[in-house]
Amino acid sequence: MIEVEGLCFEYPAKRALDQVGFRIEPGTVTALVGPNGAGKTTLLRCLATLEVPYAGAIRLGGIDAAAEPRTARRLLGFLDEFFGLYDDLTVLQCLRYWAGAHGIEGDTVPVAKDAAAKLGLADRLGERAGSLSRGLRQRLAIAQAIIHRPRILLMDEPASGLDPEARASLAELILSLQAQGMTIIVSSHILAELEDYSSHMLIVDQGRIVDHAPLRGAHRAGQAAASRHLRLVLAAGADRLLDALGECPALPIPRSARPGRSSTSPAISSPSRCCCGN
Numbered sequence: 001m002i003e004v005e006g007l008c009f010e011y012p013a014k015r016a017l018d019q020v021g022f023r024i025e026p027g028t029v030t031a032l033v034g035p036n037g038a039g040k041t042t043l044l045r046c047l048a049t050l051e052v053p054y055a056g057a058i059r060l061g062g063i064d065a066a067a068e069p070r071t072a073r074r075l076l077g078f079l080d081e082f083f084g085l086y087d088d089l090t091v092l093q094c095l096r097y098w099a100g101a102h103g104i105e106g107d108t109v110p111v112a113k114d115a116a117a118k119l120g121l122a123d124r125l126g127e128r129a130g131s132l133s134r135g136l137r138q139r140l141a142i143a144q145a146i147i148h149r150p151r152i153l154l155m156d157e158p159a160s161g162l163d164p165e166a167r168a169s170l171a172e173l174i175l176s177l178q179a180q181g182m183t184i185i186v187s188s189h190i191l192a193e194l195e196d197y198s199s200h201m202l203i204v205d206q207g208r209i210v211d212h213a214p215l216r217g218a219h220r221a222g223q224a225a226a227s228r229h230l231r232l233v234l235a236a237g238a239d240r241l242l243d244a245l246g247e248c249p250a251l252p253i254p255r256s257a258r259p260g261r262s263s264t265s266p267a268i269s270s271p272s273r274c275c276c277g278n
């Protein structure tokens with residue numbers, strides 16, 4: 001569904017993406033994670049055809065995004081991190097406006113009502129966008145992004161600024177959009193936001209993909225993430241850390257690093273006890 005090869009993007013004084021490549025299967029929810037400045041927004045904007053990379057290829061549903069950006073955009077919904085709404089319009093008017101902007105012809109009311117229903121906004125159609133809470137504004141922005149029934153939805157930091165209840169509801173919403181057949185990429189630098197709904201994780205750092213892996217299941221994504229990204233807090237320095245960790249069967253220590261396979265890395269030292277967290 002989404003294929004990226006050798007993608008490079010540069011701002012005037014900064015290479016933001018460097019030889020990025022990956023493939024995302026239809027119907028998956030991919031968490032795009034990485035620290036601040038890693039390149040998440042730039043990557044999403046390139047996928048959304050809002051930025052033009054200087055090298056590499058992006059294919060969306062088999063369509064070459066550089067050669068046919070307009071066709072590619074029909075497949076795409078994009079939620080910007082700093083989305084804007086027409087605050088003076090009602091929810092229904094906002095949705096009808098976006099239906100028209102996406103080229104939907106004829107009576108746009110049923111389409112707008114359908115999108116509102118999908119996002120739990122059916123009883124808010126007459127309310128002004130400017131009067132909605134942050135969580136409901138987020139829902140309206142997503143409804144606008146999916147009004148043309150895209151096959152791919154890209155969301156940049158959708159949980160930012162939401163309270164825990166609204167975040168939980170966003171997670172449910174993402175799962176329901178996935179169940180409707182969408183392929184979704186959601187960016188965040190907060191792992192905990194992504195763990196309830198992601199089927200895959202794409203980790204970017206300094207403009208490069210450092211890992212891309214399936215998680216064991218949406219509801220166990222957090223455990224999987226924890227098992228893949230372990231933070232050790234050492235009470236004191238000690239030798240033979242890998243030997244100590246290798247004795248714990250629950251830890252995913254690579255075979256090559258297990259005791260007796262290789263010498264302990266001189267860069268890592270181990271205490272006789274350590275505590276682990278994520």
Ligand SMILES: Nc1ncnc2c1ncn2[C@@H]1O[C@H](COP(=O)(O)OP(=O)(O)OP(=O)(O)O)[C@@H](O)[C@H]1O
Binds near residue numbers: 015035038
């Ligand atoms: N308009 C710009 N001009 C110059 N450099 C930029 C511009 N936008 C982003 N950058 C730089 O490109 C790199 C990638 O930025 P990007 O916004 O894609 O990262 P990010 O992972 O989304 O970060 P965050 O989590 O903070 O939103 C960073 O070093 C950033 O400073």
